[in-house]
Amino acid sequence: MKPYWLPIALVILLTLAGSLLELYLPTLMADIVDIGIVNSDTPYILKTGGWMVLFSILAVLLTVAKIFFASRVALGFGRDVRKKLFVNVENFSLQEYEKIGAASLITRTTNDIKQVQDVLNMMLNMMTRAPLLLLGGIILAVSRDATLSLVFLAALPVLTLLILLVSHKAIPLFGALQKKTDRLNLLLREGLSGVRVVRAFNRVEDEKKRFVQANEDYRDTGIKVNKLMAFLFPIMIIVMSFTNIAIVWFGGIRIDSGAMQVGNLMAFLQYAMMILMSLIMLSMTLIMIPRAQASAKRINEVLQLQSDIKDPEQENKGTGLYGDVEFKNVTFRYEGAEKPAVENVSFHAKPGEVTAIIGSTGAGKTSLLQLIPRFYDIEKGSILVDGVDVRSMSQQTLRKKIGYVPQKATLFSGSIAENLRIGKEDANEQEMETALRTAQAIDFVQEKEDGLQSHIEQGGANLSGGQKQRMSIARALIRKPEIYLFDDSFSALDYKTDAKLRRALREETHKSTMIVVAQRVSTVVDADQIIVLNEGKVAGIGTHDELLKNNRIYQEIVTSQQAEEESA
Template sequence: MLQMLKHLKPYKWQLTWVFLFSLAAILFELYLPTLMADIVDVGIVNQDVPFILKTGGWMLLCSLMAILLMVGVSYFASRVSLGFGRDMRRKLFVHIEHFSLQEYEKFGSASLITRTTNDVKVVQDVINMMQRMMTRAPLMLAGGVLLAVSRDSQLSLVFLAALPVLALVIFIVARKAIPLFSALQKKTDRLTLILREVLTGIRVVRAFNRVEFERSRFNVANEDFCDTGIKVGKLMALMFPIMLIIMNFTNIAIVWFGAIRIDQGDMQVGNLMAFIQYAGMILMSLIMLSMAFIMIPRAQVSAKRLNEVLATNPMIQDPEKQATTNHGRGVVDFKGVTFRYEGAEKPVLEGISFTASPGETTAIIGSTGAGKSTLLQLIPRFYETDNGAILIDGVNVKDMQQSTLRGKIGYVPQKASLFSGTIAENIRYGKEDATEGEIYSALETAQAIEFVEKKEQGINSSIEQAGANLSGGQKQRLAIARALVRKPAIYLFDDSFSALDYKTDSKLRNALKTETSGATIIIVAQRVNTVKDAEKIIVLNEGEIVGIGTHEELLKENTIYQEIVASQENGEVSA
């Protein structure tokens, strides 16, 4: 939690005003019992009405000033806490954006969402509460004790019995609450994960009639979260009655022993009334502190989770000095590349070496799980290689700025990812300043112009989140157009034609030859029909290259490729 406080540096002046306003408000509040005691002991005893009215006026003024100052405290405390929440969400978002895929997989998207929203809100609320209570309560406690002792030091001994009991209650509750708060946040992650899986996979859930199963799974996680929340609620609910009982018994003891001292002539009635009010302030400040001590453990859990994200340095870093490259060529060299996923028993790719040159298409084919998509994702440094090197125009990708490297690449992922907005906005994701002419040209090459023009608003037609209002083939073609509008030196197509029919696939590949004639094209595909016209076909099997050549060469010499062709041969592909 202390690490979180360093993020409050930009708000030091607001925090200063919170402290000063709280101090001034408490001084006015602490003065009120003294004025009341004077009214009773001087005004009422001497029947001095002007003194009563004058002192009462001072009491009203002190109360009004205390109220105005506390409004100021609330205003500045809210600005600080809300500003902290805004800044922290921004820092997390920017930091997460720099994560490699290894870091994303380490935390999981559901956990990152929970940390960026729920955990930030918890810490934000506690910072707000700390400004109001942790500033006010200690000052009120110190002032109340000092003035109570000054009124009657012997009667103040009552607090020696009450305070240890209060401290014990706070300690017991906090000790039980900390592990529960930690479990609560983890169960929030689990709940978010299940909810996200069901919402994103709703078609699969319904297609396999697993609605009841998912409902049951969600109910288990929901009930688990609820049970833990109830336990926390019971602890909080139990604490306050105990506090009030201790507070009321303390007041009874003060009145009892105070009455004895008044009867003995050692204390005046006004002093006893003032002492009771100071006792109330002391006990109320302790209750406020106890609330803070109960909430701080939860904030500590959330702060720890936030610090875990912020303290995680991305595995993939930009070099201190940018290497110089030849612009526009796009030669891709793999030299003995090996890659293993974290926790995997064996490498997913091992000893990969090949060259993809400008003006030719390099296709990668192999069985499912052979490592084709992983190989493609190593080029833009989504993952970091374990051994070997990947060179772009003779420069190791590790020696290039990520922005420079990815600026050379037009990447079309296996799963077409579109964003809510218009078609034009999604295409301009590839090139921010793309003109309408460039957009239409990219759409035409990607064989998407026909269905786009049929829409009432054309390229200004809306796309729902994740392209929910488009078919799989339409999404793939828009994703291809997004890469084409960039006109990069290197095109990476990760099984990007799988949702297209053979006719559209063939027209698209023919259009690509003209549009990308001077660029390096690397295609990952499952269908032989998609790769057979490539100048170079790389056959992957269990993470290793088992053949490189043209379609005709591999068909004669490579057993694995022959098996792939035979498994797909149904009239579309023939020897």
């Protein structure tokens, strides 16, 4: 809130001025009755009435200005927190990202921030005004008639106790409500992104049941919260009504005894209404604060979660090598895992060579590849890029050296050109076409009516699996990096396209280091060295011919794939 101290101070000043004008109006009205009407002084009535009209207009204008500045503060605050949250999440390692989950992060960035923003707006509008009206109303009511003010000694404790009781009950319910919002978002996200799988396996009714159950759970918790509100406000109105009856009753007795004037009673009634209305305003804000409190706690969990992967204070940018990658006794395990995903792995990938990594599912191939751009930090050993430990480089410097093609081809909504420029921001059309040609994607791009400006839907939904993979490869190629990392990026390609692509990549990337994770032996057969992984450990390193002669695990992979091809 620090950047907004000036508009907040302005809101408080405007609220103070508006409240003072509002508090002065009953006094003027009392004077009209006790002086103007009693003495039949029409000029005094008109003059005082004119002041009332002027003060009312001023109070309205001040209130409008206050609401304007309060809204700017609340919305600006929401924007700033949303930006901080997004930037912090972008800096997370994959481990922190997976700990909270995408559905919960989306809820925290949207719904939770909206809750805090709305309550902040309410606080600036009501919690600045309500205490002033409450305090001012009590002082002026006591100054009008101290004896009659004793009525408040019965009403105020009842209302205060009621507000505290409801707030105590509401806090855990609002926390539960936000968790149930997370659950709804998760199911909705899964249902929409996995709609093809749901329909293919005829699970539409089951998904409906899951969603309906979560939806009803959310509804039931919401009803409990609303029951509390439904209980609070009628009781408050009853207390206010009985307070009014008591004021009129005892006020009438005091007028009858000559201890009070009619105008004073009318002013006292208005001050009583201000006091009670300010309590209602405070109660509305206090009831909403627990929900914002639950949301703020969830937002803080993300803001305070710092990535384990940090840049060094003094960066070591390199030793003059180009694209050199070396693993030295590297061990890595996922958080909470009993066994390491990768254990005591050592190999050397040199520029101008293709290093392939092959192994059965779950052998640790993808985990190994993701350690190079430092998506995760290792437990033991060291990974050297250009002769420097990756932990001694800044993440930006390290990742500028790398062109990464993930296992799951991820494209963004926008044009083909925009997706390619994620790899290189200032890429021109010629560079894009060269990258697409190498990636064997130029044909299907040229077939599209708008070529490079053709629209790609979110996640590349309007492209086939092979087209998405080739687009991802083109995006990496356009960077012309020192190191290429291909994580099973040819699996959706037919054998002919796969062979053409590998041949084109050899020509395009002959100066760079290429590390390829693959399932198919045909993809790695021409590699300069093949690393065979088995249960996270290196089971063999060599060329295709060497491993075929000497390595049992590699022989089994080749034999099993040949049997599959023959049966097909």
